[in-house]
Amino acid sequence: MFFSKPNLKDPIVDSIVETKRILMLVGDFVEDYEVMVPFQMLLMVGHQVDAVCPGKQVGETVATAIHDFEGDQTYSEKRGHQFRINYDFEAVQVGDYDGLVIPGGRAPEYLRLNERVLQVVQQFHNDAKPIAAICHGPQILAAAGVLAGKSCCAYPAVGPEVSLSGGTPIEASESFDNVHVDGNLISAPAWPAHPAWIRAFLEVLGTPVN
Numbered sequence: 499m500f501f502s503k504p505n506l507k508d509p510i511v512d513s514i515v516e517t518k519r520i521l522m523l524v525g526d527f528v529e530d531y532e533v534m535v536p537f538q539m540l541l542m543v544g545h546q547v548d549a550v551c552p553g554k555q556v557g558e559t560v561a562t563a564i565h566d567f568e569g570d571q572t573y574s575e576k577r578g579h580q581f582r583i584n585y586d587f588e589a590v591q592v593g594d595y596d597g598l599v600i601p602g603g604r605a606p607e608y609l610r611l612n613e614r615v616l617q618v619v620q621q622f623h624n625d626a627k628p629i630a631a632i633c634h635g636p637q638i639l640a641a642a643g644v645l646a647g648k649s650c651c652a653y654p655a656v657g658p659e660v661s662l663s664g665g666t667p668i669e670a671s672e673s674f675d676n677v678h679v680d681g682n683l684i685s686a687p688a689w690p691a692h693p694a695w696i697r698a699f700l701e702v703l704g705t706p707v708n
Contacts, residue, residue, distance in 0.1 A: 530578030602633025
């Protein structure tokens with residue numbers, strides 16, 4: 499069987515994605531959907547995603563938590579899956595990456611206590627590289643001092659931290675599925691926003707989205 503030479507004008511050839519390298523910051527009890535789904539979505543379009551956790555090595559796992567909206571005054575929490583780390587945090591060099599993803603859950607509240615985590619986030623910000631944060635993820639951005647003069651969408655309980663760090667909180671929609679883009683910052687209130695949030699992140703990265 500013979501195959502013809504590809505037509506360089508073919509839209510299929512034109513749509514080949516340039517691989518980007520993405521860093522994802524995770525920790526124990528990161529929100530299950532907010533780590534699993536974006537990780538898989540970014541792999542699906544051909545990007546490399548390095549998921550790292552301070553204090554854990556390649557092959558180890560973090561526990562995840564499932565946060566849901568069930569009519570109570572705040573979200574409910576259940577134990578989720580185990581998520582496997584595929585890169586060492588200590589080996590991270592920000593210059594090797596095209597973008598940063600910060601999922602929510604309970605992990606951000608203690609990851610922001612790690613000085614190296616804050617330094618990594620600050621360098622992404624200073625280099626004007628795309629940063630995608632969702633739900634409680636902006637807690638890390640606030641602690642890193644990168645929200646001053648920025649508008650940011652987060653889980654409503656994180657709004658005061660956005661304000662106190664000099665940022666402008668963007669209100670979540672009734673269905674928590676909205677996304678907000680302010681320059682290199684792509685933010686959203688919770689996992690119902692995944693389609694809009696990841697689409698916007700890909701657009702800022704320069705990845706073609708149909």
